[in-house]
Amino acid sequence: MIEVLNVCKDFGHPPTRVLSGINLRIADGDFVSIHGRSGSGKSTLLYILSTLDHPTQGEVVFDGKKVKDMNVRDLDCLRNTQIGFIFQFHYLLPELTAIENVLLPPRKSGQQEKFRHRAYELITQFGLSGHEHKFPGQLSGGQQQRVAIARALIMRPKYLFADEPTGNLDYQNGLMVLDILKEVNTTQGATVVLVTHERDFSSMAKREVILKDGCQTSFPGP
Ligand SMILES: Nc1ncnc2c1ncn2[C@@H]1O[C@H](COP(=O)(O)OP(=O)(O)OP(=O)(O)O)[C@@H](O)[C@H]1O
Ligand SMILES: [Mg+2]
Numbered sequence: 001m002i003e004v005l006n007v008c009k010d011f012g013h014p015p016t017r018v019l020s021g022i023n024l025r026i027a028d029g030d031f032v033s034i035h036g037r038s039g040s041g042k043s044t045l046l047y048i049l050s051t052l053d054h055p056t057q058g059e060v061v062f063d064g065k066k067v068k069d070m071n072v073r074d075l076d077c078l079r080n081t082q083i084g085f086i087f088q089f090h091y092l093l094p095e096l097t098a099i100e101n102v103l104l105p106p107r108k109s110g111q112q113e114k115f116r117h118r119a120y121e122l123i124t125q126f127g128l129s130g131h132e133h134k135f136p137g138q139l140s141g142g143q144q145q146r147v148a149i150a151r152a153l154i155m156r157p158k159y160l161f162a163d164e165p166t167g168n169l170d171y172q173n174g175l176m177v178l179d180i181l182k183e184v185n186t187t188q189g190a191t192v193v194l195v196t197h198e199r200d201f202s203s204m205a206k207r208e209v210i211l212k213d214g215c216q217t218s219f220p221g222p
Contacts, residue, residue: 002026002049002159002191007058009044009214015056018044019214022058026193028158031185033194035202036211042195043088043163045211049193050083050161051075080108084152084190086162092136092144092151099123099132102150115154122150126180142173149180160184163195178204 002024009019019041026032026049034042047053048060051067060067062078070078092101099119106115123132126146136144145165152160162181166174178201185192196202210217 001028001063003059003061004049005059005061007045007048007055007060009041009048009053010056017214019048019055022216024049024209024216024219026191028191029185029189031182031192031194031206032209033196033202033205033207034209034211035196035199038197040211041214042197042211045209046161046163046193046195050085050159051079052085080105081155082158084155084157084160086145086148086152086160086165088163088167088195092147094136097133097135098128098139098143098147101136101147102154104151105155119150119154122153126150127176141168142170142176145169145173145177146180149177153184156188157190160190160192162192164197165194166196166198166201174198174201 004022004024007019007022008017010017022045034045036042044053048055051060054068067075093104096104102119102122103112103115106112120132123129126149128143128146128150131139131143136147139147145168149165160181165181166177169177181192181194182204184190194201194205202208207219209219
């Protein structure tokens with residue numbers, strides 16, 4: 001369970017408020033979308049939810065433990081083993097092949113070989129067989145995004161955060177990505193939080209958070 005309690009975020013000097021009084025409860029196995037116009041605060045909220053940024057006020061709580069009270073080791077452990085993140089711009093490393101990019105998270109802890117089989121499984125599942133030894137520059141945008149998703153899933157995260165994963169894709173490729181996220185949610189039981197400005201994709205989530213100028217307009221409880 002992730003709880004967001006009265007979270008506010010300011011940027012700059014003098015401070016400008018970009019998130020105001022956000023309250024969410026995201027149960028394990030939930031599929032939540034964060035929807036709103038450009039600049040409404042979606043990415044900022046997702047970064048705070050996923051511990052990559054900190055709120056100016058308020059709390060984020062994972063399974064009863066405040067992120068603010070976690071020490072560096074607890075936070076590293078949470079990020080490396082329980083959280084998968086798909087970024088708005090996918091950040092594959094251009095000098096690594098598709099399979100090497102997928103294996104980056106376990107490589108950090110010297111577990112690359114242990115996860116190699118799973119990496120190939122994900123590559124196959126996402127229709128990327130035959131592309132595993134290509135560099136990102138030799139792949140289409142949709143293929144690159146699927147590599148980025150495989151990389152986010154390799155450690156079997158409990159929480160998957162995705163920031164506009166369909167943003168640079170055509171509708172068909174976008175649907176394929178949504179189907180992958182839905183499957184990860186239903187078959188692996190991962191909690192998925194998806195940021196999207198596309199209504200169609202947002203409405204595929206179990207619940208929607210609508211942001212308007214940094215304020216949530218509604219959010220039904222779990
Ligand atoms: N590091 C930062 N420093 C200052 N202002 C920032 C910073 N990050 C975001 N902002 C501002 O906060 C507001 C919300 O930005 P955010 O990136 O969360 O929007 P978004 O809803 O994700 O937009 P988009 O759909 O375009 O990705 C914007 O006005 C943005 O300019
Ligand atoms: Mg954004």
